Amino acid sequence: MDRRLRWCGCRSVFPANTYLRLTDESSARKLIKAGYKFLNWAKPDTIRETAQNYIENGWPLVDMLATRTQDLADCERIRNKIAHNSTEAVQQFSVVQRNLLATERLFDLSPGQLLKNSIEEKESRTSRFLLM
Template identity: 30%
Template sequence: MALVQNLADFRATNVELVAHIAFANAKYANNSYKITRNLREFICESAFLRIFIAWETFVENCFVDYLLNEPSILNNRPAKWVNPISKDHAQEIIIGNQRFMDWSNPETIRKISQIYFHQGYVFNTSLSAIHNDLMDLKTIRNSAAHMSSTTASKLDGLSQRILNNTACVNYTAYKLLFSVDPRSSIINQTVLERYLQLLDVAAEQIANG
């Protein structure tokens, strides 16, 4: 089943990348890091970027598979208003007259889901529930991918909001992602760990249909 494989691939990718992050943040018995800060930041931010890409890939694959009438994990199929004959044809339908489809933007995905599926199917509800978190993740992604004065300013603003601390200045994606998240009910859960949890729940909802 395609949706089973999509979810399995997404989770396997995240497990591998979290292992890279754990390697980068490993410490000696005296609590000092085993590798330099620059290398830690490079490995962890690179892994985060790949996690974000894995999410985009998962959503895209599920969207295409549902358009091709693949059943969900729970054997559900959405009512849909188009009938592509192949994955390539489905991609062409999704893109339409745009240059590309932005799978990082939950609002865009929700809008097209409501065009092609009855009431947007599971994409509309699942992405709506974590809309703000996905937009925040995109802000962090942009900062990790290409730091500029604009992305730096947005990241500082996001850090201040998430951490409830106006002293968050000159933050990096690494510093924010590995800060303890005050929004979490889990003791010492980092910002990244909270986001990974949210993405996993949403991915399961989408795959279950």
């Protein structure tokens, strides 16, 4: 097994230097999951920490996360609101609404309404830009 991870760029493949010296894919999967059923991709801090533990400087994952940490955190909060509907999930979902709508809401939107409105707003901004 090739011991270097590969990052596919637009035109070429760059090796990512790994700290791991594994002989097969099964061992690598067990190590990365760290005893859990699956690798947690929901929390940006967890992803960053895992990448830094296994790949030199966490590259390329840490660099990619730098610009999308807030988006990933918002996705997790929306998911938790759908899955749990607990007091904490509701409070965290209110944070997402504030982030995306840039205003405090008098009433909460459902996760579906929020996502639909966000997509429609993005499409509206795009069409206004194209019409200029």
